Amino acid sequence: MLSALSIRDVVLIDRLDLNFGQGLTVLTGETGAGKSILLDSLGLALGARADSGLVRAGQDQASVTAFFTPELTHPAFGLLMEQGLGAEEDIVIRRIVNRDGRSRAFVNDQPVSAGLLRRLAALLVEVQGQHDQIGLADPAAHGPLLDTFGVDLVVTDGVVSVWRRWRDRLAALDRARKAMAEAQRDEEWLRHAVNELTDLAAEPGEEEALAQARHAMQQAARRAEAIAAALSEIAPRERRNPGPGAALRAAARSLQRLLPSSLSAEAEQDNPLSPALAAIDRAEEAIAEAETLLSRLSQEVEADPRELERAEERLFGLRAAARKHSVTVAELSLLRDRLAERLAALDTGSAHLTELETAAAADRLAFIAAAKHLSVARQKAAKELQAAIMAELPPLRLDKTRFVAEITDLPESAWSARGVEQVQFLIATNPGQTPGAIDKIASGGELSRLMLALKLVLSRGSPVGTLIFDEVDSGIGGATAAAVGERLARLSHDIQLLTVTHSPQVAARGQAHLRVAKAVDGGRSATRVEPLTGAARREEVARMLAGEEVTEAARAAADSLLGNAA
Incomplete structure (x- = not known):
């Protein structure tokens, strides 16, 4: 529901704050007083095209703020919420237009695009004017309106459910066909890759194990080389290099020639050469011990170069395969399984495709059956809707108008979750005339009254809480205007209604009455809106009946209308 409207500096309006309640609110006033400016202002807040001409002369910008209080389930x-804009209880829409024509829109003080503003406004307000129909004139809305009017929700939900299942099955079938085609296209490469990866037989963790083993063998080879080099120095195999042991023995023999052939133990100890000979003996023993130790170590750390070569070849092979397929070594086995599955799809894919095709065909038949059930329900609802609308037309001086809820079959390419047909509301305003689109056949006044009849019958089919009629009573009077007023009052029991009217019969039906007038303030014209009650309202209705000069007869007639409305 539109609860309030605040307008600043729009054309003839300098400052205006209006509050609205439930039921029917009528806006009256003389031609040119500014009633259309009110609707233009509201239209601006609802996302209508911004125009610099809306800015009041002498001001830099115009602004309109509309306050809505819809139900929390709206x-x-x-x-x-979908757009990330929080709202607790109220929805506040504000639109600002600058003198250069540029505009800004806000919802709950957060900036939004004009497109989002229009989407939001379409859920809150419908405007039915002589030349600007929003809502019921849109053919896209006719099917949902008919379903809401007379089709059980279980039937429509059933069609939606079967449609989605069919669509999901077709999507799965399409994916399977693409996978099959891709596998067939790559069959030769797949077989080669699977055989290659199968022969490679990469194991989980193998790369790390091989790298560690390779490092260990490389370390062992370096140790073996060092030990062998040390042994070659201590005990060389070449005769040209006798080694340190032979050198020590030769040195000992040279010193021993200086000693007499026989010496006592005491004399040998006193001989100055004895310490040197003893040192040579110890050195020779140390070299012999070192040779023994190194020989033992060389046997313990002996590295097999063929093992190192095999490890490196395996490691390089794994890494080359990983680079070739743009995966890690750890993923080679998983890649092999995936490629094998694709290859297996060549053998099992045909059977799987057949299963999916059979299931999709069954889903299609199930959808057609559910859609036919919906069609039967729609045909019944269409007849009931036509009868209900036709019953409303004669009192609105549309007795020659024929309303048709036409249901036509759609090609399969246009089927949807809404079924296999299109619903469109058509009218013919003269006998023998072929029914056509509502907004193409009816004139301005006829269109507004027809929309009133449609809305009266279909009001429960829309989430919109506020409906605005701009001169729905144009070109009529007397009993027809009274019928329009009665129907507006009846419709206002279910929805908030605002209507601009020149008809006293309609004005008398309002639960709230606003008079729009033009006043001159400081040499400048300004539009003012005054809530009317009691004697002031009686005087306004009498003016609408009599014109400029209000007579007592007009006041009496106004009392009669207001009394009947009450």
Whole structure:
């Protein structure tokens, strides 16, 4: 529901704050007083095209703020949540237009695009004017409106459910066909890759194990080389290099020639050469011990170069395969399994495709059956809707108008979750005329009254809480205007209604009455809006009946209308 409207500096309006309640609110006033400016202002807040001409002369910008209080279950809150715009209880829409024509829009003080503003406004307000129909004139809305009017929700939900299942099955079938085609296209490469990876037989963790083993063998080879080099120095195999042991023995023999052939033990100890000979003996023993130790170590750390070569070859092979397929070595086995599955699909894919095709065909038949059930329900609902609308037309001076809820089959390419047909509301305003689109056949006044009849019958089919009629009573009077007023009052029991009217019969039906007038303030014209009650309202209705000069007869007639409305 539109609870309030605040307008600043729009054309003839300098400052205006209006509050609205439930039921029917009528806006009256003389031609040119500014009633259309009110609707233009509201339209601006609802996302209409911004125009610099709307800015009041002498001002830099115009602004309109509309306050709405929909129910917490209203879809407008869902849209706001979807867009990340929080809303607790109220929805406040503000639009600002600058003198250069540029505009800004805000919802709950957060900037939004004009497109989002229009989407939100379409959920909150419908405007039915002589030349600007929003809502019921849109053919896209006719099917949902008919379903809401007379089709059980279980039937429509059943069609949606079967449709989604069929669509999901077709999507799975399409994926399977693409996978099959891709596998067939790559069959030769797949077989080669699977055989190659199978022969490679990469194991989990193998790369790390091989790298560690390779490092250990490389270390062992370096140790073996060092030990062998040390042994070659201590005990060389070449005769040209006798080694340190032979050198020590030769040195000992040279010193021993200086000693007499026989010496006592005491004399040998006193001989100055004895310590040197003893040192040579110890050195020779140490070299012999070192040779023994190194020989033992060489046997313990002996590295097999063929093992190192095999490890390196395996490691390089794994890494080359990983680079070739753009994966890690650890992923080679998984890659082999995936490629093998694709290859196996060539053998099992045909059977799987057949299963999916059979299931999709069954889903299609199930959808057609559910859609036919929906079609039967729609045909019944269409007849009931036509009868209900036709019953409303004669009192609205549309007795020659024929309303048709046409249901036509759609090609399979246009089937949807809404079924296999299109629903469109058509009218013919003259006998013998072929029914056509509502907004193409009816004139301005006829269109507004037809929309009133449609809305009266279909009001429960829309989430919109506020409906605005701009001169729905144009070109009529007397009993027809009274019928329009009665229907507006009846419709206002279920929805908030605002209507601009020149008809006293309609004005008398309002639960709230606003008079729009033009006043001159400081040499400048300004539009003012005054709530009317009691004697002031009686005087306004009498003016609408009599014109400029209000007579007592007009006042009496106004009392009669207001009394009947009460």
